[in-house]
Amino acid sequence: MSIVLAVVVVVLVVVGGSAFFVLRSKKPKAMEVGTETETKPALKSPAGAPSLEGEEAGSKEPVISRGLDGSLPKSRSLLGSALARMRAKRALGEEFWVELEEALILSDLGLDLSVDLVESVRNKVYKEGVTATDAALEMLREEMIERLDHSNRDLNLGDAPPSVVLFVGVNGVGKTTSIGKLAALLSSEGKKVVVAAGDTFRAAAAEQLEMWAQRSDVQVVKGASGADPASVVFDAISHGAAVGADFVLADTAGRLQNRQNLMDELKKIRRVAEKASGTVTEVLLVLDATTGQNGLLQAQGFAEAASVTGVILTKLDGTAKGGVAFAIEDKLHIPIKFVGLGEGILDLVPFDPKAFVYEITGEVSQ
Ligand SMILES: Nc1nc2c(ncn2[C@@H]2O[C@H](COP(=O)(O)OP(=O)(O)OP(=O)(O)O)[C@@H](O)[C@H]2O)c(=O)[nH]1
Secondary structure, X not given: OHHHHHHHHHHHHHHHHHXXXXXXXHHHHHHHOOOHHHHOOOOOOOOOOOOOXXXXXXXXXXXXXXXXXXXXXXXXXXXXXXXHHHHHHOOOOHHHHHXXXXXXXXXXXXXXXXXXXXXXXXXXXXXXXXXXXXXXXXHHHHHHHHHHOOOOOOOOOOOOOOEEEEEEOXXXXXXXXXXXXXXXXXXXXXXXXXXXXXXXXXXXXXXXXXXXXXXXXXXXXXXXOOOOHHHHHHHHXXXXXXXXXXXXXXXXXXXXXXXXXXXXXXXXXXXXXXXXXXXXXXXEEXXXXXXXXXXXXXXXXXXXXXXXXXXXXXXXXXXXXXXXXXXXXXXXXXXXXXXXXXXXXXXXXXXOXXXXXXXXXXOOOO
C-alpha cells in the first residue's frame, strides 16, 4: 500500500513539476499578446512612396515607410479604445453622448469642436432614426472626414521656378528633419531641390541639414554660424534659380510664437526671400502632434505673424491622440499637408483625411 502511495506521490510530483515548467515557459509568450507584439504597427509602404535605400549607414534593407493607417497602433489610439468600449455597450442614450464628448476632448480635439461634433452627429442620428451604436459611430467617422475634407493639400507652386517653401515653428518640432524628408520625397519624384540652412542660430542645424541632403542628393546653401538667416535664404534662392531648381526649402531657427522680435525676424526673412524670388509659395508651420492643444496656440501665433499656408504635423507616431489636426483645420482653416511618422527619411507622408480618421477611430480604412 505504502509503495503504491509512494509511486502516486512521485507521479504527481513529476507531472505537476513538468506542468509548472510548461506554464512558466509559456508565460512570456502570453505576455507578448496585447503588448509589444500584437500592437506593433504594420509596416506599409504608402502608395507612391519613394523607393529610397535604407537610411542607416551600412543598412542593406530598404527602409519601408509607414502608411498613415499603420502609424498609431490600435491599442494606443485613445479615441479608438473609447469607441470600441462604447460600441460594445450597444445603448444609444445620454451616457453614450457624454462619453463620446469626453473621448473626443481627451484625444485633443478641443472642447468647442468636440461639443460641436457630438451635437451634429446626435442631430443626424435622431433625424435618421438610428438606434445602433455602430451606425452612430460610423456617422461620427463620416462627420470627422467631412470636417477635414475641403482643403487643397498639394504644395503650392509659383508661376516660375523655384517655388520657395519656408519652414517655421517652435524649437525641436522637427523642422530640419521634415525638410530632409520632403527634399527626399520631392527629389524621388524627379524634382530638383536646393535647401537653405536658414537656422543659423542652432550650431548643429546646418550640419544636420547637410546630412539629410547628402542622403537624397540635394544641394545645401549655408552661411556662417550666426549669419543673417535672411541673407542665407536669399543666397539659396539665387542659387536655386541659377541651377534651375524646382524647389528651395528653407529652414529657420525655432522660435516661440509670442516673441515679437523673433516673429519680426521671420517677416524679414520672408520679405528678403520675396525680393529674391518674387513669391514665397508656401510657409509650412511644423507642429509636434504630441504637444496636443498647445499646437493650436502655436498655429494661431504663427498664422498671424507669418501667413502660414500649410502645416506639417510631426511625431504622430508618438501620440495616441492626434485630434489637434481637426482643431487646426476646423478653427484656423489651415490645411495639413504632410504628417511625420518617425525619424526615418521616408517617414513623411501626404496627409490623407480618410486614413487619418480611420486611424484615430481605431479601424483600418478600406
Ligand atoms: N518620432 C518622431 N520623431 C521626429 C519626427 N520628426 C522629427 N523628429 C525628431 O525630433 C527631433 C527634433 O527634430 P529637428 O528636426 O531637429 O527639429 P527642429 O524643429 O529643426 O529643431 P530646432 O532647430 O531646435 O528648432 C529629432 O530628434 C528628430 O529626429 C517624427 O515624425 N517622429
